[in-house]
Amino acid sequence: MSPVTKPAAATAAPRSSTAVNRTESTAESIKQFILSNGLKPGDPLPGEARLCESLGVSRSSVREALRRLEALDIVNIRQGAGSFVGRMSMSPLVEALAFRALLSTKGDRQTLKEVVEVRQCLDTGLSGQLCRVLKGTSQPGLEALVQSMVAHAQKGETFSEADMAFHDGLLALAGNEVVRQLVSSLWRVHQQVVPTLGLENHDGLVATAKAHGAMLAAACNGDSDAFVKAVIEHYRPLQDTLNDE
Known part of the structure; x- marks a missing residue:
């Protein structure tokens, strides 16, 4: 039985x-x-x-x-x-977006595309304010970060810490804390997803690193049009790679 x-x-x-x-x-x-x-x-x-x-x-x-x-x-x-x-941080947003991005291979790329698009919109949206604040100033701290990124990129090395410090420092000068927190949160999603995709290459790293210098120079010159162009160039290598997939 x-x-x-x-x-x-x-x-x-x-x-x-x-x-x-x-x-x-x-x-x-x-x-x-x-x-x-x-x-x-x-x-x-x-x-x-x-x-x-x-x-x-x-x-x-x-x-x-x-x-x-x-x-x-x-x-x-x-x-x-x-x-x-509590701290009222955006950690829940980061966790949800990162999990969504990692849920599937197809989802990885689509969510990352959307994250990059939002980051670019936030950067360009603050172009006028940043250029007004930084016009005629010298920013040796941010310049040092640019030099560090370029040096790493030319050796084929990533530069995530310097990259995040640059954007955070730039947005701190803009004085918009909500945008600063949003960009920081989206960056953390970006950093959790990109290493799983193998998207970085030497030429793209160098172009991205140098674009940071162009952004800083444009802001210090008070040239918002040049700043927007530099932002577009900053994201172009990653966007081109994502769109080729």
Whole structure:
């Protein structure tokens, strides 16, 4: 007689829409609490009991809501210490985009194309502001980064750290912190995906490195048209490679 096969373990039942909606509304209430009380990253939140009483919800709803907000970096839960306002970083965006990009070979290239397009739009969009701020100035720190990138490229070496430092330094001078964080986040996605594709070549590296110098020179000369052209040249080697695939 064949052995009796044990039934497969039952999967967890999906949460009801009512429970999901309750968690969402509680999460929104906690965000409103943070705003109403002028809390900043690192500030402590009330304990679960106080939040339950203040928001008029159950402890399970508060816990679910806090976990959801922690995933978005809005809340930081420290075991044994309580909950605090999170850093509000764009880490969730980076993780989601990077995973989407790595999900499939075809997806790799399409998502990377889109990331490069967005980065180029952000760079060119700030051309006027950067040229106004940097016109007539000297930027030895950024120039040193350009020289480092060119030196590495000419030896066939990548220069990701100097590249990111250059863009971050340039955007810091523009004074738009939201764009600066967006570019930093998109760069991190870029860096997670590109090494898996084998897209870099010597000529492309050199052209990209030198384009940074053209961007800096244009900004310091106050020439926004030249800056936009340099930005386009900066992304051209990677875009050409992606479009050839």
